[in-house]
Amino acid sequence: MVIEWLTFEMAPEHRERFIQADTEIWTAALSQYSGFVSKEIWIDPARENQVTAVIRWSTREAWKSIPGDALEPVAQRFNQALEFDYEMVESREFQVRRFPTTT
Numbered sequence: 402m403v404i405e406w407l408t409f410e411m412a413p414e415h416r417e418r419f420i421q422a423d424t425e426i427w428t429a430a431l432s433q434y435s436g437f438v439s440k441e442i443w444i445d446p447a448r449e450n451q452v453t454a455v456i457r458w459s460t461r462e463a464w465k466s467i468p469g470d471a472l473e474p475v476a477q478r479f480n481q482a483l484e485f486d487y488e489m490v491e492s493r494e495f496q497v498r499r500f501p502t503t504t
Contacts, residue, residue, distance in 0.1 A: 408491035436463020
C-alpha cells in the first residue's frame, strides 16, 4: 500500500468549505480508479489554516497510472468551486510496511 500525503493552506475561515469541496469533487473522482483504497482528511487543531489529505492506494503503479489529462478537469472543477486562494505546501509519498508476526 502507498500513501499520498498532501497538505494545503488557506485562510482559516475557508477550511470547512475546502474540505467539503475536496470530498465532493476530488474524493468522488479518485474513488473511480481501481487502485484507490480510501481517503481521509486530517486537521490539526493548532493549525487552523491547514488541511492534510491522506490517500491510500493499493500500489504505486495503480496510483501513477492515472493519466494527468484525466485529473486536469477535476482540478479545474475544484478550483472553480472555491472562491478563495489556497496553496499546496507539502506533497509526500509513503509506503506502508508490514512485517510478519510470529505466534
